[in-house]
Amino acid sequence: MTAGQNRIPVNLDYAASTPMRAEALLAQREYDDSELAGVNPNSLHSLGRKAAARLEVARREIAHSFGARVRPSEIVLTNGGTEANQLALLGLAEGARQRDRKRNRVIVSAIEHDSILDNLPLLRAAGFTVDLVQPCRAGYIEPAALVELLGDDVALVSIMVANNETGVVQPIRELAAAAHTVGALFHTDAIQGYLHIPLDAAELGFDAMSVAAHKIGGPVASGALYVKTRTPLRPRIFGGGQEAGRRAGTQDLRTQLAFAAAARTLAPRVAQERTTLQALSDKLYATLTAHPRIHATMGDYAQADRLPGMVSIYVDGMDSEELIVKLDAAGFEVSAGSACSSGSMDPSHVLSAMGIGREQALGALRISFDDRVDPADLDDFAQALLSIVGAA
Structure with missing residues (x-):
């Protein structure tokens, strides 16, 4: 040609x-043709309970794609990666400070996606000091560079798994371990790397990890945030008790089923x-x-x-x-x-x-x-x- x-x-x-992958499209079509189409999974009637059960099946499959030891209860379903990143950055920083008032500093890398960087003014307005850790010429954050910035006043460190422009993978295990030496929480934006490289959120020591379905052949407006059990997280969206009180709003069963189908397809490969x-x-x-x-x-x-x-x-x-x-x-x-x-x-x-x-x-x-x-x-x-x- x-x-x-x-x-x-x-x-x-x-x-x-x-x-979108064929498996994700099929999941949406099957939902559209089912009795659960348009049913609120938070309703108490029988169809609502069936929808809730299907949502939990999807949550389990998404949790499994985060790693074998990740529990479904550790998955917060969101309206995409941007929301997941904002919830992690602001919610974890506030949660850590609420638990220990001296923790009023946040460290992020200078190469983060705008869905992280554009939220830094909100952190500063909330009274946090924000430090940027710079990459080396090869595009990754050296653990020693992070260690130089760490202290017992750090609430949260947020460094991406892999950069969305260069594709450079960060030494994420070492960075998470360094953050934990001073008692800081560690979040990673895994949106670009999720199901493209092996990642096990629990095994790598993450406190939180953000992903988006549309980067793996799932639908847009669908994402998830892994939050390790007992990690303090302040919600950012209010108005209901959904997602165990961590994210208000009726869940979109259709998109989450498609997300789960895409994750189920890619995870073994x-x-x-x-x-x-x-x-x-x-x-x-x-x-x-x-x-x-x-x-x-x-x-x-x-x-x-x-x-x-x-x-x-x-x-x-x-x-x-x-x-x-x-x-x-x-x-x-x-x-x-x-x-x-x-x-x-x-x-x-x-x-x-x-x-x-x-x-x-x-x-x-x-x-x-x-x-x-x-x-x-x-x-x-x-x-x-x-x-x-x-x-x-």
């Missing part, structure tokens, strides 16, 4: 959101899919970085612990907007490592924190895919990008 207008667009922006997708991303990195103007954002990609199915690069002498438009015309959909608004570009806060210069950061691209990718499309994409860069 020829490129451009005659080509069916190839979606290589799965890190932003993924198409994480290790194998990681191997397969890592090989594809390694090949793409090698092909692209052979060009002297194309560079991996984390430096030596071969030595980096990275998410499978994500490639993060920058192109010398070109900006992301130009690259995206030209790739779109060639039939490939990718995203930038920086945010575009009103015809101007600001460099990615992630790449800037890593020490990448402004001009280089403005030429960043993120290519992302999952197990449904056609390897031939990746080859075609590589040739399209190399052609665009070569012609510039």
